[in-house]
Amino acid sequence: MPNHPVPVPSSVLAALKNKTIHLSAAKMIHSLFLVNASGDIFLEKHWKSVVSRSVCDYFFEALERATEPENVPPVIPTPHHYLINVLRHRIYFVAVIQSEVPPLFVIEFLHRVVDTFQDYFGVCTEAAIKDNVVVVYELLEEMLDNGFPLATESNILKELIKPPTILRTVVNTITGSTNVGEQLPTGQLSVVPWRRTGVKYTNNEAYFDVIEEIDAIIDKSGSTITAEIQGVIDACVKLTGMPDLTLSFMNPRLLDDVSFHPCVRFKRWEAERILSFIPPDGNFRLLSYHVSSQNLVAIPVYVKHNISFREGSSQGRFELTLGPKQTMGKAVESVLVSSQLPRGVLNANLNPSQGTYTFDPVTKLLSWDVGKINPQKLPSLKGSMSLQAGASKPDENPTINIQFKIQQLAISGLKVNRLDMYGEKYKPFKGIKYMTKAGKFQVRT
């Protein structure tokens, strides 16, 4: 059925009529509005002339129409502007654009802003942003000049504006010193813009985490419809000076499609399948990869389920058993099962063999925190669901989403061969950790 347009308040129309069209189109990001879950604008920043916040009315309209917060369209056209928004941590970041610009450019930038906030404040919540509004403003000022990204690299930003810490806040209030850097970040000018110079550590260490996620859809009968492995290598490098690292794999052929941090030398990878790079200082994502879908993906858990509703009865049966499968002898931990039960379900009366479960009667969300799977005694959740009296039997059985973690295992079999450092004299401490997680892991019942 077509969506009928919702009438716009007449005040908005009047405001639009009075507005004159700007002669020259200004590119890129014009303004940014931060909107919280209850639909209030709690921060605005303009990089060019001020755009009235009434432009957000179009966004609010879309918000009202959306059944779920995620369903708001990312790009919303209005008569004079375009609104591009991203939703993270229950905050909408709404960018106002005046003319043609690649939408991904804006979306990617907004996500970068969120990442930076998270990096600076630990969390990216409304409260954190409001508490640090001055730092937020200083950051936004540095990240965009006239709407065009200027410095988005976290290493550079941290030199320009020091992240707030409790100690620094105290010191600053006493001494009156500032959290704004006095020098131009050296990285900005060097050939390695992602790394600052003059880094010094007493303990030189480099840690790499190989984290793989399994995305899968398992059908009713337990056979795999689609399964993929996506992996990342996150690094935490604290090394003095300008170290030049190389990282090689035992089986680089596994990597089907990769994307690199800008520091990785692409030609070296093309020729020798070796990662060669001067690392940024601190935490960064070195690599994300995709394991070719031709390889069979080992599915580490299986689910036995029996969820049924009988016609005419106000009771439904719910049985779920989890078990390990192809885990290479490693334990499956932090298992969390969640499922969106049909609307007709009023309540669930279940009995878990381990862990705890909750059922929210409003959102109909069932979640079961299982913990570790013990292969000797498989965890199960059994019981009954009560249905709305008189309601007909739901068409579809719910989909089950599963989260889990397996330590010390990269499910694809990827192995790091060696890590070498050149360019500096000291001996660094090196460490590599493997982990497998469930990504979007769904079981259809």
Add this chain to the structure above:
Amino acid sequence: MLNHRFLCRNEDLKEMLESNKESLKLEAMKRIVGLIAKGKNASELFPAVVKNVASKNIELKKLVYVYLVRYAEEQQDLALLSISTFQRALKDPNQLIRASALRVLSSIRVPIIVPIMMLAIKEAATDLSPYVRKTAAHAIQKLYSLDPDQKEHLIEVIEKLLKDKSTLVAGSVVMAFEEVCPDRIDLIHKNYRKLCNLLVDVEEWGQVVIIHMLTRYARTQFVSPWREDAMFDENNEKAFYDSEEERKVEQTKPYIMDPDHRLLLRNTKPLLQSRNTAVVMAVSQLYWHLAPKHELSIITKSLVRLLRSHREVQYVVLQNIATMSIQRKGMFEPFMKSFYVRSTDATHIKTLKLEILTNLANEANISTILREFQTYVKSQDKAFAAATIQAIGRCATNISEVTDTCLNGLVLLLSNRDETVVAESVVVIKKLLQTQPSQHSDIIKHMAKLFDNITVPMARASILWLMGEYCEHVPKIAPDVLRKMAKTFTNEEDIVKLQIVNLAAKLYLTNSKQTKLLTQYILNLGKYDQNYDIRDRTRFIRQLIVPNEKSGALSKYARRILMAPKPAPVLQSAFKDRDRFQLGTLSHTLNSQASGYLELSDWPAVAPDQSVRNVEVVEPAGAPALRKSKTAKSNEKFYSDSEEEEEEEEEGSSSEESVSESESEENSDDSNKSSSSQSEKSSSESDSEKKKKTLKNKKLQQQKPDILIITYLPPQIMQKTLLLIIMTKYILIHIVLSISTQFFVNCMCSLLHLCVFLACQFDVVSWHVHVSLQASSPVFVPETSHELLHRMTGKGLSAQYRFTRQPCIYGNSMVSLQLTLSNSSDQALENIHISEKSSTGQNIHRFNAIERLEPQASVTVSMGVDFNDSTQAANFQLCTKEDEFSVSIQPAVGELLLPITMSEADFTKEQEHRAG
């Protein structure tokens, strides 16, 4: 009270700012920034704040800058106080201070300082620090938006900065180029190879801008590589993994790619590995628009990889994949499973995935896809389930092998418990049956049985339409259904009522013995219905089918009109023809042209001169400092290899050029080129216009099969009927007449426009909501001008006006007019202007007074008049130094309307929204 308290608070901020303590000032500034962030007005503190602009404390200074940039526009005079501080800072030895001074200075939007800004930019563009030069490139855009008259000077600066070899500057200056002078492609020639080679080292945001610019550039400079694609199509998957093999293949082909074209493709390819999704998308669109078709598949994996990213990224990438997958199924078919829908996806992601799966369906994989669709139909998200049913319908029409399977599946869905699912199934079955009606009378019978249980109006209407359309296949059931409907007529929804009238009419024509009385009864009910649309339709049908002395020629054709075979609806993707917009752009995402969109030109038939891109190998003087820093860099171990390789490449390509140079033809003149390309463009435009027209016609026929069938009739009758329909549909008879005469002369197409025009007039509200409607340039602008002031009455001054049919730049609701003033007397006329007092209520944007008009000279000015959407004349006084003349402009209705372009889908959507 509140106001008072607010004032007090600002008072204490003011005191803090004026104190001697730095920490107090800083605290005050922080609180002020907090106010700005909340959108509160802090402009009255301007004088107190601006005093601190020269503060030694860097943080304080930065916060003052933030404040200044925000409020300078409102407090221009006070803002000027700060300028000298920045001018001084521009000469500072510290590059950071120079750059930030330029940044703030150029962000102060005060027109008076334009000359100062211009000077500062020119100086900064030659600064030794690349960081300052980068800032200068950013400042160019700011100055341009403040004062477009500076364009010529700014282009000079851009030209200079484009030659810059620093990776820091490249992205920013190309951005400025795109903003200020995107049409000056000639500025790029000499820098093309350098930009290609620098690209990998430019920061990621700059890469996106440069790649988009180079895509446009390449489309004007190279010939199409898409010639003998057919033989390569999809089955030559191996070639691109091995570049040597590829070379060989190329040699055997008559087409030889320009080495510069190859350079661009080669140098952008590594960027597919970027972590920045915008860069990956930019490279993908570059390959889509520039690469030979058989090389395209290298972008597939990267695009599929992006689907792991955030929801918003997925949305944009899926849209682009949807467009690509229509033209090239093979690209994404191996990755089909990546598009399977998860129950946790957002609705718009689900719909896009469904779209792509439908596009990818072929004989081989259809069974897999249909099995997957079966799961989706059961989804709890009913809107999504409905979309799946439509998708099944599309698969069924596209792949004839499965039509019957799909149809049976859909019939089963008719007994589904959910109403939306049933309704959607009925609608889709209706469409499917239209393609092959004869064999399926049992399905129609089945639907007739279900009819009593179906309550969704659209579904009921569809079933009734089917009954009527194929009443000859179900001769026994149809009259019975009509009988039932006669009983419930008054309780039905409007669309159902219309279809009842339709069914009655059709049955009357085919089976008048059984249904004559029933039909008359229904027509009588319809005649007194509350809805004017139904009354009109009833009247129309009665005249058409019941012969009487007044009805004349039309009723003879009644059977032919109503029972004519209707073309089956074409179920096609909403993403068809989306690639008229460059992929990855905002316009593509919205499927309507965004302002500032730069069209991608067609490939030139003959390649323009290649030698324009040749650069002398000699290092240009004037960049010694740069050179030094470069050698310094290459001393560093990690960078040296790539640097050397780059230089090698440069040499290699230049030697290749010298060969190609001798082959290339003589210079084609620049102006020549542009004019020819323009004419090409216009012809292609009109082509597409025509296409659109026929498409729209088709679409209309699907929607209102009974009415538009008249296009098959002789023209005279056609015109009459069309008029009739319009009149009954919209009771704006006088408008219709005045416009339609004008429009019929042009073409049928205008009629469609007209409907949209009228619709817009009716529904101003939805016009503003549905902003996907884009004002378009008029198809035809009359040259005739109207007399405003005769030279006799004007004592030598004569004036003529003309409607330009362009959107008025002075205001949304204004109509733009062009005024030609000429002096036919023998003395100069001075100070020609429009008097301030306007006698009627209209709002007029006056043209700037003309100081002096020489004898026999004439001048053209433009003005805007807000006619308030009425045809009342605008009266005003045209004055010279000595005299005043009352003049008036009376607009024709047509001039008050805004032409719009909309896609077919939008058109039908809008059409559905019109009550009627």
